[in-house]
Amino acid sequence: MDPLTRNTREWFQDWANEYDSTLGKLGRHHAMLDLVVKESGVRDNDSILDIGCGTGLLSLKFLEKAECRILAIDSSAQMLSLFQEKIRKFNLSPHISCEQVSAEQMEFNPRQFDIIAATVSLHHVKEKEPVIQKIYDFLKDGGRFIIGEIDMDTTGDRDDPVRLTRILKYLTSELELAMREGGVQAFERMYDNGKKHILNDGEYCIGFDQWAALCKDAGFAHVDIIPVNEYEWFKVLVATK
Numbered sequence: 001m002d003p004l005t006r007n008t009r010e011w012f013q014d015w016a017n018e019y020d021s022t023l024g025k026l027g028r029h030h031a032m033l034d035l036v037v038k039e040s041g042v043r044d045n046d047s048i049l050d051i052g053c054g055t056g057l058l059s060l061k062f063l064e065k066a067e068c069r070i071l072a073i074d075s076s077a078q079m080l081s082l083f084q085e086k087i088r089k090f091n092l093s094p095h096i097s098c099e100q101v102s103a104e105q106m107e108f109n110p111r112q113f114d115i116i117a118a119t120v121s122l123h124h125v126k127e128k129e130p131v132i133q134k135i136y137d138f139l140k141d142g143g144r145f146i147i148g149e150i151d152m153d154t155t156g157d158r159d160d161p162v163r164l165t166r167i168l169k170y171l172t173s174e175l176e177l178a179m180r181e182g183g184v185q186a187f188e189r190m191y192d193n194g195k196k197h198i199l200n201d202g203e204y205c206i207g208f209d210q211w212a213a214l215c216k217d218a219g220f221a222h223v224d225i226i227p228v229n230e231y232e233w234f235k236v237l238v239a240t241k
């Protein structure tokens with residue numbers, strides 16, 4: 001492996017224990033998750049797939065809103081085990097089950113879910129198109145696919161200074177927030193994340209116009225993009241089948 005890039009599974013294994021006290025502490029992360037839940041229109045008895053669930057911050061917010069049933073998947077055993085501890089602690093197993101499956105490997109029944117959601121996880125997928133197509137297939141007719149993501153195109157040549165300058169603008173605002181809201185521990189984590197996002201070849205964040213085009217190509221009938229108030233780099237996309 002290129003010595004500059006990092007294995008994403010090892011990255012999250014390493015980050016897991018500090019996740020809730022770093023990114024999980026930032027107001028802008030919660031603002032984005034809250035908007036995802038609001039825009040999903042979740043209702044009692046909905047069946048939800050949470051892709052890249054991490055420590056479960058999004059799934060738990062869905063459950064605060066409605067009596068739904070959630071299947072939460074993630075490629076990192078360490079992130080999942082922290083979520084499973086919360087599920088045990090709050091007796092949530094009738095509502096949530098977890099599986100260690102990557103987005104690329106997921107296999108479910110056609111038209112199985114009312115809502116499929118993914119927050120800051122799908123940018124790690126290198127081949128996004130086949131994954132979005134699977135998501136479309138797994139949704140019921142009228143079902144919604146919701147993404148909460150960074151609105152930034154980081155594709156291109158890793159050594160291109162123009163690309164790096166574009167990413168650094170985002171990082172400056174992100175690191176300022178991290179320091180202000182999460183202290184030096186969050187700052188250090190987000191700084192480290194920034195480096196990985198710049199250097200992990202192929203694991204690109206893309207802009208919302210690019211997410212929208214992928215959803216339209218997959219067959220989604222309507223795509224809406226909603227900004228996360230105050231946080232110019234973050235948006236939510238709702239694609240309806």
Ligand SMILES: C[S@@+](CC[C@H](N)C(=O)[O-])C[C@H]1O[C@@H](n2cnc3c(N)ncnc32)[C@H](O)[C@@H]1O
Nearest residue numbers: 012052053054074075076079102103119121124
């Ligand atoms: C930044 S965390 C987001 C966690 C949670 N969705 C949230 O918003 O707090 C990204 C998560 O995506 C997971 N992940 C990364 N690549 C993945 C993939 N290809 N398939 C499934 N999960 C993946 C990581 O293990 C990690 O838990």
